[in-house]
Amino acid sequence: MTPRWIATGLSQDLPKAVAMAGHWQGQDLAVWRSATGRVQAWNDRCPHRGMRLSHGFVRGETLACIYHGWVYGADGVCKHIPAHPALTPPATIRVAAFACVEQDGVIWVAPADTVGAPVALRGLQPLRSISLTCDVAAVLAVEPALSGGDALRGLVQIGGQACEVCLLVQHNAAGLTLHALCAVGVDRIAASRWVEDLRRRAERKGAA
Amino acid sequence: MIRLYDYVLSASCYKIRLMAALLGVKLDQEAVDFHPGRAHKSVAFAQLNPAGTLPVLVDGDLILTESTAMLVYLAQLAGRDWLGPLDPKSAAQVQHWLAFSGRLAASLGMARLHDMLLYEGDIDAWRAQGHAALRELEAALSERRFAGGVWLVGDAPSIADIACFPNVALSQDGGVSLDAYPSVRLWTRAIRALDRFVEMPGIHRLHELRPAPEVA
Numbered sequence: 001m002t003p004r005w006i007a008t009g010l011s012q013d014l015p016k017a018v019a020m021a022g023h024w025q026g027q028d029l030a031v032w033r034s035a036t037g038r039v040q041a042w043n044d045r046c047p048h049r050g051m052r053l054s055h056g057f058v059r060g061e062t063l064a065c066i067y068h069g070w071v072y073g074a075d076g077v078c079k080h081i082p083a084h085p086a087l088t089p090p091a092t093i094r095v096a097a098f099a100c101v102e103q104d105g106v107i108w109v110a111p112a113d114t115v116g117a118p119v120a121l122r123g124l125q126p127l128r129s130i131s132l133t134c135d136v137a138a139v140l141a142v143e144p145a146l147s148g149g150d151a152l153r154g155l156v157q158i159g160g161q162a163c164e165v166c167l168l169v170q171h172n173a174a175g176l177t178l179h180a181l182c183a184v185g186v187d188r189i190a191a192s193r194w195v196e197d198l199r200r201r202a203e204r205k206g207a208a
Numbered sequence: 209m210i211r212l213y214d215y216v217l218s219a220s221c222y223k224i225r226l227m228a229a230l231l232g233v234k235l236d237q238e239a240v241d242f243h244p245g246r247a248h249k250s251v252a253f254a255q256l257n258p259a260g261t262l263p264v265l266v267d268g269d270l271i272l273t274e275s276t277a278m279l280v281y282l283a284q285l286a287g288r289d290w291l292g293p294l295d296p297k298s299a300a301q302v303q304h305w306l307a308f309s310g311r312l313a314a315s316l317g318m319a320r321l322h323d324m325l326l327y328e329g330d331i332d333a334w335r336a337q338g339h340a341a342l343r344e345l346e347a348a349l350s351e352r353r354f355a356g357g358v359w360l361v362g363d364a365p366s367i368a369d370i371a372c373f374p375n376v377a378l379s380q381d382g383g384v385s386l387d388a389y390p391s392v393r394l395w396t397r398a399i400r401a402l403d404r405f406v407e408m409p410g411i412h413r414l415h416e417l418r419p420a421p422e423v424a
Contacts (some may be wrong), residue, residue, distance in 0.1 A: 012353075013390035017416055018397070021387045057416045066412070082421070128350055131388035177388065188354040196347055 003150050004110040005118035007168035007179045010126040011105045014039065019063060021054040023172065024109045029098060030054040031107060034061045034074070041100035041109045042076060047093050106168065106179060119151065124166055124181035127191050132199050133175040134206025139167070142201040158182070159190040175206075210235055210282075213256065213264040215242035217324070219317055219374035220275040221263040222408040227279050227370050229406040231286040243325045276306040279367040292366035301361045305368035311341050312375040319382030320375070331383070338384045342392060345372065349391035358398050365402060373399050377411045 008022035008031060019032035021044060028044035030053035038061070044052050051067040058064075062079060064071045070093075071080040078093035099110040101118060105126035108118040132139070140146055145154040152167040163186050168179040182191040212228075212235045214221045228235045240262055241247040249260045257264045257273045265272040265281070272278050283290035292302040315337035321327040322334065348360070360368040377396050379386060386393050399405070400414050407413050 009390070013394065015394070018394075020390070020393065057414065059416050059420060064415070066415075129388075129390055130346075189351050192347065192350055192354065196343075 004114045004116075005101075005108045006110065006150075006170055007106050007118075008041070008109045008170060009107045010129055010179055011039075011102055011107060012126055013129065014107065017058040019054050019056050019058055021052065022107070022109060023170075024098060024111070025171075026173070027098075028052070028054075029109060030056065030063065030095075031100065031109070032056075032058055032063050034058060036061065038074065039100055039102050039107055040074070041098040041107075042072075043096040043098075045095075046070060047078070047095060053095065105181070121166055121181060123184055124164070125184045125186075125188070127165075127180040127182050127188055128195060129177055129179045130195055130199055131172070131175065131177045132203060132206075134203045136169060136176065138206035139178075139198065139202040142205050143198055152178075156194065158186060158194045161186075163191070165191070165194075211238055211266045212236070213238050213240050213248075213253075213262060213266070215240050215248075215262050217409060218242065218262050219320070219378055220261075220313065222374050222411070223275050223370060224263050224265060224278050224282070225408070226374070226406055227282050227290075227367070230365075230370070230402060230404050231282055231290065232404065233282055233286045276309060276367075276371055279306070279371055283367050289364060290367050290370075292368060293362040298361050302366060302368045305360050306371050308341070308344075309371035309375070311337070312372060315341055316375045316379045316382055316384055319384060320378055321382075323382050335382065335384050338379060338382065342376070342379070342384070342386070342389050345376065346389040346392050349395050353391055353394075358395070360395075365399065369395070369399060374408075374411070381410055 006024050014020055014033050016033050016037055017035050019030055022029040022031040022041060029041045030044040031041045033039045042053060044054050046053050046065040048070050049067055051065050053063060053065055055066045056064050061074050062071045069082040070078055072095055073079045076095040076097045077091050078089040081087055081089055097112055099112055099114045101108050103118055104121040145156050146152040147154055150169050155162045156165050164183040166181045170177040180195050212224055214237045242262060247253060248262050254260060259273055263275060265278045272281060292298055315334050318329060319331060319334040319338055322329060322331045359365050376392060401417060405413060
């Protein structure tokens with residue numbers, strides 16, 4: 001069964017007043033953090049001309065489109081159109097919002113009517129998001145210590161020590177993105193090199 | 209005054225305009241009709257640069273035709289902090305990224321020339337080589353972040369960052385998305401947030417750093 005909540009990024013990669021691209025099951029999302037730190041995920045299309053809102057810019061609690069500067073407030077409703085400064089935009093000019101929660105340093109998205117919370121990931125620290133051009137089977141084939149489907153978990157060898165890792169799977173058109181976490185206290189540079197090595201091995205396996 | 213033979217859409221020319229702006233150096237910019245005129249391949253231009261490439265920087269009897277050499281020259285003249293730390297490891301790392309910027313030009317840069325200015329060649333190979341280079345850059349910048357750093361070498365921006373920035377920031381013009389490279393994206397934001405940063409077509413400033421025009 002397809003999970004409702006899907007990891008689309010790590011909190012550390014989305015500072016305040018920044019927008020980035022995300023997605024849920026092929027649905028492109030603009031994921032952005034306001035100046036006060038609130039994270040939201042919206043349909044990644046400006047209702048005006050279809051520009052990706054993830055290319056936009058954040059001022060305060062609003063996200064503005066890079067193309068013509070239309071400004072959207074926290075409810076997704078257009079608040080301001082620079083070319084028509086005196087106009088109060090109608091409330092029907094609105095960007096569809098997804099459910100979005102930040103938990104354990106991970107940004108999770110789900111359809112708006114989703115109830116419940118993503119799985120908790122205790123004792124783990126965020127590491128990196130990396131994209132692979134292979135499938136999950138290739139990852140599991142080269143790292144037998146890992147198991148799972150939507151979250152690959154296990155004890156792996158990093159720097160000569162057994163280390164708990166969790167790789168949250170996000171499928172995309174070219175393969176998959178793994179949002180990697182590792183046990184608190186593990187050297188993240190060593191863990192990052194392990195992830196790079198895992199990707200090289202898995203992609204080689206996937207291409208074989 | 210230092211003269212730059214320049215083309216507005218060239219990533220390598222922008223590299224020099226950006227470095228000069230950050231250093232506060234004024235350039236005498238001479239626009240060359242790169243596309244569609246191919247003036248850089250003319251016999252007359254070969255007198256200046258036999259390789260027929262842009263940019264070319266001329267200061268008195270000095271003629272430079274490699275953009276990384278121009279970065280070194282401008283930084284030596286006007287802001288030696290931009291050369292990066294001078295200890296052996298850091299100095300070697302700066303050289304690494306200057307050389308690496310050539311790989312970015314040969315991959316992401318060629319993909320962009322293919323898509324924008326109709327260059328012929330193996331677009332799939334250029335994009336694949338571009339992704340391979342971006343993966344290396346992402347890994348290096350992620351390690352820098354884990355150590356509390358922002359820039360490629362040391363605690364301040366250097367010619368290493370400026371050398372690599374343009375072709376990375378323009379990668380989407382060649383059909384290579386930065387969506388999969390979060391550390392690279394944050395690094396490009398840090399460069400765009402620098403005091404005296406200048407734009408080029410395809411690389412805009414961070415609008416959020418200034419108040420909205422209506423309330424200014």
